Amino acid sequence: MVFGVETAVPTKESEVSTATRTPITLSSDAVVLGDELTSYFSNSVNLCWFSMPELDRAIQRLHHVIGNAVVDDDRFIIVGNGSTQIFHAVLYALSSPDRPEPISVVAGTPFYSSYPMETEFLRSRLCKWSGDANRFDEDEAYIEVVTSPNNPDGSIRGTVVNREGGKSIHDLAYYWPQYTPITRKADHDVMLFTFSKATGHAVSRIGWAIVKDKAIASKMVTFIEVSSIGVSKESQLRAATILGVVADDCQNPELEEVNFFEHGRRLMSDRWERLREVVMKNNGAKVMKFALLSLAVAMVLSAAMAPTVTATRNRVTPFSSIAGANIWNPFDDIFSVKKSAEKCVPSGKTALPLLNAAVAYVLIF
Known part of the structure; x- marks a missing residue:
């Protein structure tokens, strides 16, 4: 070639x-x-000047083929060194150096465990991690991170806070056909995707954002320019080639039942069924026993603040409900117990670590 x-x-x-x-x-x-x-430069006429045209076209094409995101010509595709750098870039872009206090960053529980660390790691005065979006009641500007399908529980999510002055980041890393049915084209102000979840090629370190606002996109480019002077061209060409092959695969009518994403969905479903069988045969009762223990611990800790705790079960996960299959995931119950209990326990610093320890005990033993 x-x-x-x-x-x-x-x-x-x-x-x-x-x-x-x-x-x-x-x-x-x-x-x-x-x-x-x-050369550092890939496309002098593109706002994201270090993004190779081959990769831009491959990203646009795959989204068009799958139908999971709006990628019209008025949107900006910002490429970064994995979605981690893209997340940092969008936090920078949505923050303001003129604010007297850092802007709060929140996400509905349970949320991706790296969000707090990624928000706080640089100790920036631009933003701060403020925890659970369901508890956020400050009358101030905020950034809400919405992961859908969610990591770790797989639920399909929307914004929680919905107040004036708020901004949202939609992390759609798992919004691909092997994880969940694609029901519509996502159309949000800022949407994040990653090569690692789309095709499994995590080591290439390629992520991208689809952004509506040019000013936000420009600030993201500035962040990536300053932090890494762009993105590896070798990685971009590799990603472009692989995404192109996947798109070809999906558009081949002879491979409709066995294309890349369908193969991944079937493989994951089969593996989950086998794991579920092993858990139910050897450890299912034990898992449920300690899930109830976790709930009991939470209820004791929260007795002074709430008389009851209702634990609900969430069956919509990319692992236990692939393509809508109703497959029981014992860990769903644990995370649901934890999520419901967290709403009732004292917000601080003593009760939740104990609750987390109880849940960890359930998962390990």
Whole structure:
């Protein structure tokens, strides 16, 4: 293959670009133009100047094929070194240096365990982690992180706080057909995706955001420019190639029943069924016994504040309800117990660690 300025074409086609550049032959069937992978710049006319056109096109195409996100021409695709850097970039973009206090960042429980650390790690004066969105009652600006399907419980979510002055980040890492049915094109102000969850290629460290507002997109580009001077071109080309193959696969009518995402869905469903069978046969009663113990501990801790705790079961998970299958996940009950109990225990610093310890005991033993 020849990787040119515009696209990748077979080597038998000699004209790749009108630009005069010296090709370097890597093998009998691969040619990379001399300055293709040496410059920081990938696209001088793109707001995200370090994003390679091949990857932009591959991302747009796959979203169009799957139908899981709006990627119209008026949206900005911002590429980063994994969704972790993209998350940092959007926190920076949604914050204001002119605020007297850091803006609060919240998420509904249970939330992805790395969000608090990622928000607080740089000890920035721009933002601070403020915990559970269900408990956030401050009359101030805030950023709500919405993960859907959620990690760890897999629920389909929307915003919780919904107050004036709020902004939202929609982390859609798991909104792909192997995890959950695609029911609509997501259309939010800021949407995050990651190569690692789309196809499993985590080591390439490629994530992207689809952003409506140009000013927000520009600030995200500035953050990535300052923190890493862009994104590896080798990783971008690898991601573009793989995403292109996946899109081809999904558009092949002969592979409708066995395309990439359908294969992944079937494989995960089969593995989950086998795991469920083992748990139910050898440990199911034990798991439920200690789930009830966890609930009892929570009720004791919260006795002074609430007379009862209602634990509900959430069956909508990308692992236990793949494509709508009603498969019981014993861990759903544990997380639901914890989530319900957290609403009743004293908000502080003594009760919740004890509750977390009880839940950890359930999971380990």
